[in-house]
Amino acid sequence: xxxxxxxxxxxxxxxxxxxxxxxxxxxxxxxxxxxxxxxxxxxxxxxxxxxxxxxxxxxxxxxxxxxxxxxxxxxxxxxxxxxxxxxxxxxxxxxxxxxxxxxxxxxxxxxxxxxxxxxxxxxxxxxxxxxxxxxxxxxxxxxxxxxxxxxxxxxxxxxxxxxxxxxxxxxxxxxxxxxxxxxxxxxxxxxxxxxxxxxxxxxxxxxxxxxxxxxxxxxxxxxxxxxxxxxxxxxxxxxxxxxxxxxxxxxxxxxxxxxxxxxxxxxxxxxxxxxxxxxxxxxxxxxxxxxxxxxxxxxxxxxxxxxxxxxxxxxxxxxxxxxxxxxxxxxxxxxxxxxxxxxxxxxxxxxxxxxxxxxxxxxxxxxxxxxxxxxxxxxxxxxxxxxxxxxxxxxxxxxxxxxxxxxxxxxxxxxxxxxxxxxxxxxxxxxxxxxxxxxxxxxxxxxxxxxxxxxxxxxxxxxxxxxxxxxxxxxxxxxxxxxxxxxxxxxxxxxxxxxxxxxxxxxxxxxxxxxxxxxxxxxxxxxxxxxxxxxxxxxxxxxxxxxxxxxxxxxxxxxxxxxxxxxxxxxxxxxxxxxxxxxxxxxxxxxxxxxxxxxxxxxxxxxxxxxxxxxxxxxxxxxxxxxxxxxxxxxxxxxxxxxxxxxxxxxxxxx
Amino acid sequence: xxxxxxxxxxxxxxxxxxxxxxxxxxxxxxxxxxxxxxxxxxxxxxxxxxxxxxxxxxxxxxxxxxxxxxxxxxxxxxxxxxxxxxx
Numbered sequence: 001x002x003x004x005x006x007x008x009x010x011x012x013x014x015x016x017x018x019x020x021x022x023x024x025x026x027x028x029x030x031x032x033x034x035x036x037x038x039x040x041x042x043x044x045x046x047x048x049x050x051x052x053x054x055x056x057x058x059x060x061x062x063x064x065x066x067x068x069x070x071x072x073x074x075x076x077x078x079x080x081x082x083x084x085x086x087x088x089x090x091x092x093x094x095x096x097x098x099x100x101x102x103x104x105x106x107x108x109x110x111x112x113x114x115x116x117x118x119x120x121x122x123x124x125x126x127x128x129x130x131x132x133x134x135x136x137x138x139x140x141x142x143x144x145x146x147x148x149x150x151x152x153x154x155x156x157x158x159x160x161x162x163x164x165x166x167x168x169x170x171x172x173x174x175x176x177x178x179x180x181x182x183x184x185x186x187x188x189x190x191x192x193x194x195x196x197x198x199x200x201x202x203x204x205x206x207x208x209x210x211x212x213x214x215x216x217x218x219x220x221x222x223x224x225x226x227x228x229x230x231x232x233x234x235x236x237x238x239x240x241x242x243x244x245x246x247x248x249x250x251x252x253x254x255x256x257x258x259x260x261x262x263x264x265x266x267x268x269x270x271x272x273x274x275x276x277x278x279x280x281x282x283x284x285x286x287x288x289x290x291x292x293x294x295x296x297x298x299x300x301x302x303x304x305x306x307x308x309x310x311x312x313x314x315x316x317x318x319x320x321x322x323x324x325x326x327x328x329x330x331x332x333x334x335x336x337x338x339x340x341x342x343x344x345x346x347x348x349x350x351x352x353x354x355x356x357x358x359x360x361x362x363x364x365x366x367x368x369x370x371x372x373x374x375x376x377x378x379x380x381x382x383x384x385x386x387x388x389x390x391x392x393x394x395x396x397x398x399x400x401x402x403x404x405x406x407x408x409x410x411x412x413x414x415x416x417x418x419x420x421x422x423x424x425x426x427x428x429x430x431x432x433x434x435x436x437x438x439x440x441x442x443x444x445x446x447x448x449x450x451x452x453x454x455x456x457x458x459x460x461x462x463x464x465x466x467x468x469x470x471x472x473x474x475x476x477x478x479x480x481x482x483x484x485x486x487x488x489x490x491x492x493x494x495x496x497x498x499x500x501x502x503x504x505x506x507x508x509x510x511x512x513x514x515x516x517x518x519x520x521x522x523x524x525x526x527x528x529x530x531x532x533x534x535x536x537x538x539x540x541x542x543x544x545x546x547x548x549x550x551x552x553x554x555x556x557x558x559x560x561x562x563x564x565x566x567x568x569x570x571x572x573x574x575x576x577x578x579x580x581x582x583x584x585x586x587x588x589x590x591x592x593x594x595x596x597x598x599x600x601x602x603x604x605x606x607x608x609x610x611x612x613x614x615x616x617x618x619x620x621x622x623x624x625x626x627x628x629x630x631x632x633x634x635x636x637x638x639x640x641x642x643x644x645x646x647x648x649x650x651x652x653x654x655x
Numbered sequence: 656x657x658x659x660x661x662x663x664x665x666x667x668x669x670x671x672x673x674x675x676x677x678x679x680x681x682x683x684x685x686x687x688x689x690x691x692x693x694x695x696x697x698x699x700x701x702x703x704x705x706x707x708x709x710x711x712x713x714x715x716x717x718x719x720x721x722x723x724x725x726x727x728x729x730x731x732x733x734x735x736x737x738x739x740x741x742x
Binding site: 334335436440443551558560625 | 717
């Protein structure tokens, strides 16, 4: 629960001819996290070298590359496909031999044709663009070329051009740029060039065509339409093939990937002579069963032993949480996976995160909207992480509904029962009446939550240090954390003894004992002094962190602040939509009034949709931040390695 | 005569109360707007760096999201002060 799963370190030694059965068994059991063998720097591994892959790895790799190429061409992603049934391995292997080359051939042919057609398409579009300027000049395209003594120039000029030499010039109309075609004798070239240069002439290549420009463009357009139709046909054909073979292809990929992983496993083992050695990690409670299975698979020709786990060994970390807390592992992984000898706070996050989210959003209407959204999205979002995120949001939305009932809020409207938590109802609008929000009550509630959360973080830190550290450092670290707790509560006691506050015990009335201070104040000061000594003993630099006692506790007031802003937006939307637009028109319905009512409904829908989105962002991010910054910094470091056992979760295939 | 003076005094008192409420509202507005600008300014720099870092390496998304929301505290404190001023 509060710690990662216990792991055992296994050492497997066997002769090389047992490689295949051992790897098969390890792969099937999906339990063994292989510790990759590195040639240099391993104690006790002198003379060992990395193993060689099993025979056949090369061919399988080629097949896998083929399958992945086909999948890429069809835009198939295995993670997005829901398996309808399982393919049998043996059947698949024979199909790979027969069908894969056929599919590859057909795909190659179709995509080849498609790319040729696409080139033609580009070509035609290019030609149309080239001919387009000439459409304004009613002349056959053939007339532009084939002269021995004449030069034909076409291009754009910035002003009208008058060529004094004997020539023929076609000027098209246009304000900024004019298109001209000039025909003149070859020996006048330099004079014409000069005139054209003055008009900033930009030459255009004259396309080699025959026929009137318009007719040529129409012909090319017709060709484009034909090519497009053909490409569509090829795409439809590709879609058909894709739909027919999709499951077969992902099953192929799975089986080939498994083959490759198995074939390449010896690369992660150490070998010497005819012996190989594999080291790795197995969950403690499964170690015995894996040993038995390996003995069974090799007929006892294997030596398996459990090694002692050293304190600084890089043990891979697997979460060990009850099912309701598992989705929150996503939030933990986003920060960092816990280390093996560290407390795993997932279960606390899974409980406290929804509570914070609910306290911030706290509205029955938004909660129901979110819940419906989560239930709807569950079918469309694929992949483990997506599902975890949906589950986290679902829990948060249920919590929002619960706190909405306590706050008595529904889309910003009050519910028919009184609020059980301090009120968040604002007075919005000219005629609003009521008490308004109970800000001091809400603030104190948030700060209480902060104090409890931070104290919990410090207690967890004490546990962590007592587990991880040794000797005098351990005592100092544990005491320093106790010192922080004493400081927090010392300050609280001092405040209680001086100021009466809502939701806090009023101890101002106690009789003074020393220097006008009452007994609570004395306890507070004593706690402060002892706490400070404990902190300084570990590290004097920590003194600069003292203001964080206030800033972190006050940071929890975001629970109120973000929540109130969400309530305010909801109430403003309601006031504009109903109070200002809809209800005045309902008294006397006119045509203009109907328009106002429609506008009011629009404002209502858009406003609340926006506020729901803001609520998810605000509620989610801020409660996450309270965990990451205010809670985790007290005790949590993270940085654990993920436990990824050798093997595959097979989705599409079975033996 | 006495009633006139009394009426004048009452108006003055009402005026003073009203202006006090107004000053409180202005103070709250300054508190929230100043901190909001500060938070936005801080997040501007962090946000652009965060997007850059995420583009380089997707794994840091969680961390940079965290870094981006850190200055939100400024505006939250502003809101707290504003709320305490008004209510």
